[in-house]
Amino acid sequence: MTTRTPISLTKSGIRGNRRHHDGKGVAPMIGLLPIAILLVIWQFLGNPHSVFFPLPSHWWTAIQGVEQQGNLWSSILATSLTFIESIIVAALIGTSLGIALGSIRWGGKALDPLLDFLRNLPAAALVPAAAIVLGTNTKMALVIVVLSSIWPILLNTRAEIQNLSPVLSSSIINLRLSGWHRLSVMIGSALPGILLGIRVAAPLALIVTLLAEFITNLSGVGALILSAQQNFNSAEVYALLVVAGLLALAVNSLVSAIEASVLRRHGPST
Amino acid sequence: MAPHRRRSKLIGWIAPVTMVVIWQLSIVTGLIRFRYFPTPVSVAEALQTLISSGALLENTAHTVLVALLAWVIAGVLGICLGLVIGLSVPIWKGIMASVDVLRSLPIIALIPVGVIIFGFTLKLEIVIATYAAIWPIIVNTVSGVHQTRTELLDVGNMLRMSRWERMRKLIFPSSLPLILVGLRLGLGLSLVLTVVSEIVGTPQGIGYALISAEQALHPSEMFAYIVTVGIVGYLLNSIFLYSAQALSPVERSRESNPS
Numbered sequence: 102m103t104t105r106t107p108i109s110l111t112k113s114g115i116r117g118n119r120r121h122h123d124g125k126g127v128a129p130m131i132g133l134l135p136i137a138i139l140l141v142i143w144q145f146l147g148n149p150h151s152v153f154f155p156l157p158s159h160w161w162t163a164i165q166g167v168e169q170q171g172n173l174w175s176s177i178l179a180t181s182l183t184f185i186e187s188i189i190v191a192a193l194i195g196t197s198l199g200i201a202l203g204s205i206r207w208g209g210k211a212l213d214p215l216l217d218f219l220r221n222l223p224a225a226a227l228v229p230a231a232a233i234v235l236g237t238n239t240k241m242a243l244v245i246v247v248l249s250s251i252w253p254i255l256l257n258t259r260a261e262i263q264n265l266s267p268v269l270s271s272s273i274i275n276l277r278l279s280g281w282h283r284l285s286v287m288i289g290s291a292l293p294g295i296l297l298g299i300r301v302a303a304p305l306a307l308i309v310t311l312l313a314e315f316i317t318n319l320s321g322v323g324a325l326i327l328s329a330q331q332n333f334n335s336a337e338v339y340a341l342l343v344v345a346g347l348l349a350l351a352v353n354s355l356v357s358a359i360e361a362s363v364l365r366r367h368g369p370s371t
Numbered sequence: 372m373a374p375h376r377r378r379s380k381l382i383g384w385i386a387p388v389t390m391v392v393i394w395q396l397s398i399v400t401g402l403i404r405f406r407y408f409p410t411p412v413s414v415a416e417a418l419q420t421l422i423s424s425g426a427l428l429e430n431t432a433h434t435v436l437v438a439l440l441a442w443v444i445a446g447v448l449g450i451c452l453g454l455v456i457g458l459s460v461p462i463w464k465g466i467m468a469s470v471d472v473l474r475s476l477p478i479i480a481l482i483p484v485g486v487i488i489f490g491f492t493l494k495l496e497i498v499i500a501t502y503a504a505i506w507p508i509i510v511n512t513v514s515g516v517h518q519t520r521t522e523l524l525d526v527g528n529m530l531r532m533s534r535w536e537r538m539r540k541l542i543f544p545s546s547l548p549l550i551l552v553g554l555r556l557g558l559g560l561s562l563v564l565t566v567v568s569e570i571v572g573t574p575q576g577i578g579y580a581l582i583s584a585e586q587a588l589h590p591s592e593m594f595a596y597i598v599t600v601g602i603v604g605y606l607l608n609s610i611f612l613y614s615a616q617a618l619s620p621v622e623r624s625r626e627s628n629p630s
Contacts, residue, residue, distance in 0.1 A: 132468030153488045214383040215390065221604035223563040225570060225578070226597045229585040233407045233593065304475065311479045316570060316582075323479065330483035338483045345480035346472070353475060 155336035164340035172325060173344075180321040180348065183239060184310045187246035188303055195251045195302075196295050199258025200287055220256070224249030224309045225316075232317045242313040250306035254298035261294030262287060292367055296360045303356045307349055322348065409591035414598065417591040426580065431599055434565055434576040435607075437493070441500030442561040446554055449505040453512020453550070458538070463513070474506035478564060482571055491572035496565055503564040504557035511553025515546025551615045558611055562604055577603075 144157045155163075167173045202212060228245055235241040269290055273283055288295075314323025322345055329337035391411045397403050398410045409417075421427035456463050456470070482499055489495040519542050527537040569578025577596055584593035 128467030128471055129464050130468055131464060132466050132470075133472065134469075135466055136469045136472060211382045212386050215386040217608075218387070218601055218605050221559065221608055222597070222601040223566050223604060225563055225567040226581060226600045229570065229582055230590075230593060230597055233585050233588070233590055234405045304477075308477045308479055311477050312567065315479055315482075326480055326483050330486055333487070335484075335487045338487060342476065342480045342484060346476045349475045349477050350472075 152333070152335055155339060157339075159336040160340035160343065163334065163336035164344070167325065167337060167340070176320060176322050176325050177344070177348070179239075180310055180314065180323065183242050183246065183313075183321065184307050184352070187243050187250065187310065188299070188306050190243065191247045191251040191302060191306065192254055192295070192299055194247065195254030195298065196258050196288070196291075198251075199255045199295075199298075200262055200284070200291065202255070203259040203262025203291075204287075216252075216256070220252040224305075225312060228309075228313050228316045231313075237317045237319055239319065241317070242310060242319055245313050246306050246309045249309045250302040253301035253305070254295065257294040257298035257301075258291050261291035265290055289367065292363065296363060300356050300360060303352050304349060307352050311345060407588065407590040409594050413591040414594040417589075418595040418598065421592065421595055427595075427599060430575070430577045430580045430596075431603060434562070434569065434578065434600075435603060437496050437576065438500060438558075438562040438565040438607075441497050441565065442504050442554075442558050444497070445501045445504035445508055445557055445561065448501075449508030449553070449557070450512050450550060452505075453509045453553075454516060454538070454543075456509070457513040457516025457546075458542070467513070470506070470509060474510065478503045479567070482568060485568070486572055491574065493573065493575075496568045496573050496576075499568045500561040500564040504561040507556040507560065508550070508553040511549045511556075512546060515549030515553075516542055518549065519545045547618070551618070555608065555611055555615070558607055559604065562600075562607060566600060 140157050143154065147154055147156050149156055149159075164173070224245065227248060231241045231245045231248075235244060265287070269286065273286060310321070311323040311326075313319060314321035315327050318324050318327060322341065326338060326341045326345070329341055395411045398408065418427070456466060478499070481502065482495075485495050485499050489498060523541050523545060524537070527541050532540065565576065566578040566581075569576040570582045571578075573579065577600055581593055581596040581600075584590075584596060
């Protein structure tokens with residue numbers, strides 16, 4: 102590197118690693134071509150009477166049928182509501198617990214085994230348990246989605262607090278910050294971890310929401326998929342798969358947008 | 372060092388034991404009241420019955436074998452595909468967006484497609500678990516290859532290494548930490564999706580036993596299976612971490628990959 106290069110304070114700048122390829126770049130849209138080509142081939146060369154692989158044009162007719170029955174939009178709304186409520190609750194509880202557990206010095210050793218166990222408990226296994234204990238209702242879905250998506254947020258917040266820079270933690274002590282001030286400094290410095298946790302948790306939360314609807318037949322997109330499958334309406338199954346995919350896409354871009362705007366406002370250097 | 376280590380191990384038991392005791396007490400004293408919420412003691416009893424009848428071992432063996440098989444398939448395919456996509460820029464440009472779309476499809480919505488194609492068979496379980504596990508492995512392999520330092524590649528050029536040598540001696544070892552993260556995420560997903568496809572359909576394994584216990588209104592038996600799944604997941608993860616540490620000293624602890 103020449104001396105004229107200004108020292109940038111981004112993470113890679115500090116380490117000064119030149120990378121073979123900047124892997125963070127967004128994949129170019131042209132990469133969608135394989136899927137598009139596949140769908141076109143499927144449409145024109147596929148067997149129009151196939152039970153397993155119905156033509157893409159039939160998916161469209163199938164989804165219009167669902168829409169005419171009046172279930173489509175209300176199901177999407179139900180799924181989205183459960184998802185949004187859960188992710189907000191998970192973010193609030195996860196952040197507070199993460200800060201609390203991260204501030205306890207002996208907390209690491211005492212809680213790691215328990216947290217590790219709970220985090221590795223498959224959410225899927227908990228759905229039937231929640232259904233039998235709490236009954237099949239939206240509260241059950243909320244509990245189960247929060248329980249399974251809280252871990253990335255909690256653990257990332259805790260790691261961020263535990264790795265608080267020594268300067269920051271000694272300033273907290275020296276300035277005798279307490280209460281709200283101390284908390285806001287901590288939240289501010291843990292923000293990247295919290296946001297990373299939410300980004301990891303969001304797709305998980307959507308999957309568990311769909312799973313809960315799918316297993317317990319609670320109204321939502323998951324239940325629509327279940328009934329389509331039970332009726333062997335394969336075109337409808339594929340169409341609803343696309344709907345679920347679009348939901349996931351919306352969730353991902355929403356979360357990335359929120360993350361970008363929060364990080365822009367609070368500066369990238371924390 | 373030894374007594375200190377023993378103490379820290381003991382500390383790790385305090386939290387779980389406290390939790391179980393609170394769970395037991397709050398039900399016995401009537402603090403929480405749910406019709407089908409078993410006490411830890413009855414769960415332990417159910418666990419014992421299931422162990423002595425052999426049902427637990429049989430179901431667990433089925434689930435673990437399927438999950439491991441799917442994970443191995445996903446690992447081999449995923450690392451190969453990841454290396455190909457990561458090494459060639461034109462291929463990366465031409466296919467990566469499709470990979471991103473496919474991996475963000477909610478896997479739960481894919482299970483019914485699998486059911487329509489394969490029916491409630493063993494094949495369904497393996498295909499679904501493989502499909503779920505392969506994406507983090509591909510994506511992490513690709514970013515591992517992309518994060519190879521240019522200095523390292525310069526060394527390869529200087530030593531006139533062949534393509535294959537560069538890949539085997541430079542690129543693969545330097546991407547190994549990220550590949551291992553992908554494999555670990557994949558292992559977890561493979562187990563979860565095996566259990567899910569058993570819950571949803573395939574009439575074998577822990578997932579099926581779990582949902583049958585629910586439908587038969589045997590909550591303590593169901594919780595016994597949940598505890599089993601938790602222990603299996605925990606053990607698989609620990610075994611993997613332990614062997615990964617032997618393979619490569621760096622294991623990133625952060626969960627950096629959504630999916």
